[in-house]
Amino acid sequence: MIDSASPRVLLGHGTENDFVVLPDPDGGVWPESRLDADLVRRLCDRRAGLGGDGVLRVVRSRHVPDAPAVLGDALADCEWFMDHRNADGSHAEMCGNGIRLYLHVLLAEGLLDRAAAEAGVLVGTRGGPRRVGARADGGYWVDMGPAVPLGRGEARIAGVPFPGLGVSMGNPHLVALTDVEVDSLDLSALPGVDPAMFPEGVNVEVVNVLAAEDAPAGACAHVRLRVYERGVGETRSCGTGACAAAYAALEAGGRTAGTVAVDVPGGRLSVEFDGTTTVLSGPAVVVASGMLTAEWLGG
Numbered sequence: 001m002i003d004s005a006s007p008r009v010l011l012g013h014g015t016e017n018d019f020v021v022l023p024d025p026d027g028g029v030w031p032e033s034r035l036d037a038d039l040v041r042r043l044c045d046r047r048a049g050l051g052g053d054g055v056l057r058v059v060r061s062r063h064v065p066d067a068p069a070v071l072g073d074a075l076a077d078c079e080w081f082m083d084h085r086n087a088d089g090s091h092a093e094m095c096g097n098g099i100r101l102y103l104h105v106l107l108a109e110g111l112l113d114r115a116a117a118e119a120g121v122l123v124g125t126r127g128g129p130r131r132v133g134a135r136a137d138g139g140y141w142v143d144m145g146p147a148v149p150l151g152r153g154e155a156r157i158a159g160v161p162f163p164g165l166g167v168s169m170g171n172p173h174l175v176a177l178t179d180v181e182v183d184s185l186d187l188s189a190l191p192g193v194d195p196a197m198f199p200e201g202v203n204v205e206v207v208n209v210l211a212a213e214d215a216p217a218g219a220c221a222h223v224r225l226r227v228y229e230r231g232v233g234e235t236r237s238c239g240t241g242a243c244a245a246a247y248a249a250l251e252a253g254g255r256t257a258g259t260v261a262v263d264v265p266g267g268r269l270s271v272e273f274d275g276t277t278t279v280l281s282g283p284a285v286v287v288a289s290g291m292l293t294a295e296w297l298g299g
């Protein structure tokens with residue numbers, strides 16, 4: 001059932017946003033023709049597969065057919081490409097929790113040395129290149145690029161309208177700041193949004209802004225969020241969503257710079273704005289590694 005040809009697989013998470021990770025540095029194991037949407041859905045199935053909010057294929061950019069188009073001139077500077085899929089098999093432009101885990105896996109697999117990781121490396125994504133680095137404390141940071149406001153919109157949750165701000169972090173978000181306790185909301189179904197505003201779909205965050213006086217050390221604001229992710233459903237964390245939520249909270253307070261502590265069901269993230277770019281920091285954990293069986297792959 002398991003032999004030297006069985007594909008290796010890891011399971012990991014960033015603040016409990018969990019992923020099936022497929023090491024494929026030289027692109028020969030998981031070409032897109034093999035890693036199709038159906039196989040991604042099977043891998044992410046929490047009963048019949050390994051279970052995860054998505055799949056990360058760890059591959060060199062030169063083996064990814066999409067890479068030249070999405071990276072342009074940066075292609076030569078991005079040895080590695082985060083080939084991300086949502087649990088439904090769709091591609092996403094960017095994943096803030098996934099890219100921290102991606103760097104952690106490069107280190108754990110011996111594909112990158114610690115000094116290079118601490119200096120920061122450019123990783124290709126379908127949203128463009130992103131610089132990601134390891135912190136001495138064991139966590140990771142990612143330069144997510146600027147948050148781009150997309151205008152005002154609305155999410156309908158259980159028939160109730162929640163006004164929000166559209167924000168692009170490479171991928172689309174609708175952030176609803178609300179005084180309704182987010183833990184009381186029913187996020188079991190896709191919130192209703194205006195499809196004309198988000199033709200490619202959207203990730204929806206509901207956010208409580210907490211008392212700034214009680215913000216953790218170093219943060220000027222503190223929020224709590226829940227998220228319904230495009231292509232997945234409710235997840236325990238979303239890194240791009242944390243950045244979008246932090247941006248919306250600062251914007252509501254008339255600010256463009258500062259550090260925001262973002263509490264998600266799976267832990268805490270930190271998002272720093274300097275008026276130009278957005279830096280996301282948080283943990284990444286590899287839970288297990290093993291091999292996929294021929295029995296499961298063939299079935």
Ligand SMILES: N[C@@H](CCC[C@H](N)C(=O)O)C(=O)O
Nearest residue numbers: 092095096097171238239240
């Ligand atoms: N969980 C991710 C975002 C993954 C992609 C998202 N579902 C989308 O389709 O845009 C994160 O940590 O950012």
